Amino acid sequence: MPAVGTRFAHYEICEKLGAGGMGEVYRARDFKLNRDVAIKVLPPHLAGDPEVRLRFEREARAIAQLTHPNVRAIYDFDVEGDDAFAVMEYLEGESLRERLLRGPIPLAEGLTIAVAVAEGLASIHQKGIIHRDLKPENIFLTTEGQIKILDFGVASVPKSPPVSDNDETKVTPDTLATSPGMVVGTIGYMSPEQVCGAALDGRSDVFALGAVLFEVFTGRRAFPGTAPAEVAASILRDDPLARLAGASPLPSELQQVLARCLHRRLEQRFQSAHDLAFVLRGLLARITNNASTDEATPLAVVSSQLTQVLPQEAAPTGVRSRLRRRLRRGAGALLAMALAGSVAVFVWSERPRPPFLTYAYLTNAGSDTAPAWSPDGQSIAFASQRDGRQRIWVKRLAGEDVEVAITEGEDSAPRYSPDGQRIAFARRVGAGAALHVVSSLGGEPRKVVDDAVEGDWSPDGRRLCFIRWTREQGVTSTLLESVESDGSNLRPIARLTGARLRRPRWSPDGKCIALTKDVVAGNVISPVWVVTVATGEVRQFEPKERGGYLSSPSWLEDSATIIAIQAISPEAPNIITPARVLAFDTCAGSVRVIAALPHDTPVCDVRHGRLLYEARSRRGNLVEARLGARAGDPPQLRVLARGTSIDRQPRYTPQGDGLVFTSNRTGNNDIWRLSFADGRLAPLTAHPDTDWDPTLSPDGSRLYWSSNRTGKFEIWTATADGMRGRALTAFNASAQNPTVGQDGQTIFFTVSDSPNYGLWRLRADGAEGRRLVADMPARWPEVSPDGRYLLYLTTMRERNGSAIRVIQTTDGAQAASIEVGLGGLSHGRARWSPDGQRIAWVSTAGEVGIFIQDFRPGADTANTRRRLIGDIFGSPPESFAFSPDGQALVVAASDDAPNVMMCDGIADLTSTRKRATTGP
Template sequence: MDSEHWKRIERVYYSLLASPSMHRAALLDELCSDDQDVRQEVESLLNAREHAGDFLSRRGLEDHLAEPASEPDLTGCTLGHYHILFALGAGAMGEVYLARDNRLERQVALKILPARFTRDGERVARFRREAKIASALNHPNIMTIYDIGEIAATSFIAAEYVEGITLRERLAAGKIELLEILGIAIQCTRALGSAHEAGIIHRDIKPENIMIRPDGTVKVVDFGLARIGVAGTESVVATQIGALMGTPRYMPPEQARGQRLDPRTDIFSLGAVLYEMATGRPAFPGASTAEIFAALLGSEPGAISECSDATPGELDRIVSKALRTDPEARYQAMQELEADLQNLKDRTEAGTAPVVPRKRAQHGATAPPHPRLMHRGVLISAIILALGLALAWYLRTARLGSRPEAPSVSVVPLTSFAGDKDFGSFSPDGSRIAFSWSGGKGGFEGPAARNIYTKTIGPDEPVQLTFTSEDDKLPVWSPDGQYIAFCRATTEPVPRPAIWDVRHRPYAVYVVRASGGQERKVAEGGMGVSWSADGKALAVADSPAASGAIFLLSLETGERRQITSPHPYFDYLPVFSPDGRWIAFTRDFGFAAREIFVVPARGGAARQLTFDHEPTYGTAWMADSREIVFASNRGSGGESLWRVAATGGTPRPLLTRPQGGGFNPSISRQGNRLMYTESFRDTNIYVYGGPGFESRSVPGPFSGPKGLILSSRRDDSPSISPDGERIAFVSRRTGNEEIWVCDRNGGQLAQLTSFKGPGTGTPRWSPDGHWIAFDSLAAGNPNIYVIKAEGGTPVRLTGGPSGNFMPSWSFDGKWIYFKSDRSRSDQLWRVPATGGAASQVTRSGASEAFPSPDGKLVYFTKRPWGPIWTVPVDGGPEEPLRE
């Protein structure tokens, strides 16, 4: 239907509402005698009104979408043990304040139901329902509910205070690059997938309900319209009270029509959000509700590639599938959407996701998605080293607009052991590094404090220098290599609300011998410390709560001399130039605006070098003191390394789009090594002890998880050998996705494959334990391979342009079953383990398969997390598994 049809629907609808109910049937016959489509839509709206509280009435729209913010300001008031600091915002369902929980001494977001709604039973019930539904969920990408209560007739919800901005604000700030789009969307799929597993449908996914923290973590908020059903089985009737109070621009057609809803509702809404992130415009435009509904129910939106020439065809396919009008044609589970997005992200980071025009994408020009086992993990950082004569040449010639052909730069993980590592610093001779590390703690145990460690560049183990429960960071070597200065976070309360409290919180500066020993506190201050070239002074950042300036601290006299004047902003991360003449530092102007400055070390006017209004993440000087390398997401949409002349000029890229972003660079004094930090979601492999599956009844109990295969790179997809003595798994600890094996205790690690590229996974042992099958994108599209468990050359078993994934062995080891789209839909195929022609096994769809113990049947699912089916090993009737 076009907008004129919807305007007619609206006129007929309001005409009927103005008429006595006894006359409506006759009037409807008269007004819609020539258009049955209009009649059906009006009847649907009338039916929905009976259950949904007059959604399309002007009064209803005013009540639900345009509530006047006339409530008194509660700033400074105390509600129970919550002291209200200031207002954060307001919405239709309540005022939101930043408050301090005096009982637990933490900041919370306090959502208060306006007094004018306290007599509205449905409003109060929905307010309480939001708290109960959200509190039932425990996921890092869902806002945590701490408390719900009512004091003096004031209903409130105390929730996690999420610092940052909404996705709507991020959209308004400008174009979102592909990797950022995928990062946001993947986190949303994880949040909503967790909710769906708990039987909860959000029903109001839109940019306003997606929060982005400064560290990139996404939080899905506002479960006020959510409904609880039975996970995986029941759907929700959209004409229940409040169901049509979703946002028309992001609701699927079945929700707009008042039909039954299920998790695919959220998939459509997230698809609409994805479309808007990629194109900068709504998927369903319109100046009025009628026009939006006309676009929504009329046709599917145009291709993303029609709005952007730099869009991968794979993203077109993903968004198009999520926005299908027919729920059966969409992704059937949020995990399926997550898998496709993650695959595209992996390939984009590795530079293997081609930009494909829409016409080619429709004909299969892009590789099919590569499903993989996704483990929940933690955001982890690892130190990366770019080294060798090639880099020295690269850094020396970086000032040139163009360069002759250069040898390639070797970029390798310098630290791959488990735990969070950051803030690497080279020793004066360039042979060692100091860095901040959590000591392998974290993961299931939660965030862990970091201490200062040193390590020789090479295979040597790290040496711990500090031992504290506080957070130590930003180590720097003295010019003679004898001492290390660093910053330690203190436990003093932050005196004012912080947008990025990691920078606002107070620190103290300490010095310790590089060989270890007693620490010495030398200064209070903010974030950052640097040694002067003669070793007699430290540049330190003062606390933002004080002057927020950079000071020079004499180590001989203790005298402090202020050299910057940032008020009303603050400065941090000072770095002396190698020649000792200049100090580079970062000035914080507020969220998403941190610029690089230089100031003479003797004092004087500071010179601003960047004008991006973008975040920056650490600086380092070139060895000749003529240029500064800094980390920023300027231009590229992801954290990359840039360089700018110390005298000013246009920044130019140095290393663009490292796999996990580029943060906190450091350059050796010799100029031949660059070190930086990458940050990414890390997964590790854990083992549970206890009786477990000893019986055939419900498994358990288990003991707590124990780390088995740990690194700061992704380790996942474990497969246990038939004799239980070895484990095959996928790891990126070398910087590339490869197949590894180890013993049952996580020892005797051995790398089997060396494809040096993305997309290798799903290892599966042969029944005799001599071979491992896996899938890989090494040949450009997904194929099935086998390799000897003791190592050797991988043998490819499949070919052609199709995607072939997820191998499994037949019971006798003669066949390998796998999923393939070579028949234009995902089906189960099999190929001889020794090589040969593949044959199709299923006809009605398949996802993953395993043989039955008797070798007669193959168990398979038609989609991830779906019911189990059976089929004879060589094809035949496909039947659901019966208990």
């Protein structure tokens, strides 16, 4: 980035002011006009992206059209060499965040800020721009008393201007909308539709301003939480005004304004920032002039006697009649003012308020997964490790809050029989699993069939369907079969080639079985698979939007509609992300979004209109574990980074003076660096899309990582400080997990999409690409310190487990294989010891921890396996790396705490349709 004294055209850099996701800002001197200006420079790793540069220029030119006193002015945009920069108004003062930290803001001062920001938003929206990141940090209070909206780095800017700059009616939700599926902004100030990746319009900024004003007037965050998923859940679930509970000194009118800004339903909010500004001006006038309520502006006419925010149909009769009398008294004046064009009129909606979704935690042990409803909806079954063993538990929802374990093995995936008397589940047996059945009251389980991942009951309760995974000639397939509940009369249903499916669900009419793919990360459209039992015919139903994985399917009673939950972010399940509830119509072949959830989930179940699901929670901290002098000595632990963010995939620098790692501490997955010398944390990437899985060249001069900036994941590279970033690959097929050879000139990585799937080798300049292994899955490669060998994770043929394969980097010939058992590796990869003599990995099978084993080409070294580290402060390791001297490990200790949650109020879960039938 530019140093002090650098010249851009006739501007000279004087000092750095700050940095944001889309660039760094400097104070500069304009020698042509003899004034100070602020210059925002697009970082080189973004300036090299033509699409990002075009967007940066389009935003600058669009915002330059604004001449509103409450929006920071842009004077110029230019490109000099590789640097793109925008020249802006230089401001002196403090951000609203800094003002809040100094102490409470008086009511009149807060309303003055509110009016100014609302008016600034109205001018922005007139130009077809949505800010999308309004927060106290982006509102500036100048020393001259001006209030300015800043930082349009993630704003949605139209490709063409509105029809008329002066006609706000031309700015419709369509012209302001951003693309569904995009999640940008700062989580604490996002609207519900923004959290869920839905289309946005100006009303989303109104919600964000409501969250800011709630903080201004109460001193508290509107949506508190210690982790992004908790904040997202609060946005989708909570009413901030309810926390005031009548104890607030705020005027009731102001509380109503905040409630309307923060309404979860778009149609119940202020319909424009212009309307909001008008009402706020009236309230400010009443407070500053100490006028009576009846003599005030239309705010009082509309709402002065409402003491709580209620839809009018739900308000007591006396309140409704008083409200209507006031509306009649003020209607003439309001109409005259509106016809004169002097104001925009806001009137409370007369429509009934749609029902809100309600959420309830049904368990809270922090280890409860795979929930299932009983047929009567009065009980749930789930798997839990709460007592140190993975068992099946049952809880009855009515009466006493009692949870009972009914099995004793390593058990998962419970499913109630149609009569509610039995529960089928999968039990781990060696490296595989077997399908069992037990009474719902407990007792001795009975094995039904071996080598079954999981299953489900037929609607008559006589048979069980189940799945097996096979692997032939490098291709994974799913076998769908059924068997009598006593284990007899095995029948094949379908062979699903090239897919690793699970969570089979039999339709209520018995005609079809639905499945979804195994839970994996990636920016893909993952379908629901539907198999016709009688014929084995297979159909696929895809979501409309790209995103993360799909949960288990759940049929509605019509046997035509399938409910599944799609993670919004492709980073799931590696991070917790909001999710969409999708309804697939298998008759019409359509899909629609019917609700949003604060958590992604691998398992859901619908019964009697209520949605049961596994609510995930996670955080990850970095801990250095210095190994003991002798094997078996406990490691000495030192916390390197701790908080509510997810820090993972760490790597020591080759010099051992710091780390690079992936973190979502700013709300988005980026690459960060930690310096051991001063403890400084700094981002190396700051792109709105996903950057993760970093590694460094052996000399430490270059950084490599995976990013989906171009739609699919590709391998990217930059200098070690994150500058001059560029894409190294262009497979458009999910290229990830780079690792660098000892010479610094050879890159190895995986490709997970057809037809290029497998392990690849590439020169550091992007030339001479060659596939070493055409295998799927082939994940998380790691090159040996001497550059001769490459390890990677794959699944074992014909077995439900994982193995580490080692190949030669020259020709891909196999040199060794290490079986790591059921469950396999985490996303943290396996690692070579610095001397290249051993291989270590994170085990999630049986005894949890980091294990290490000798490596000798062609030799079986299983007898050298030992556990290097167990849990970290009670949390299992998620990913790790060796220090250059081999004396320490840096470990990302992932703390997962899933519970069972119920969501009620999704109307579409009770609406059914009849499947079309043929024949007599």
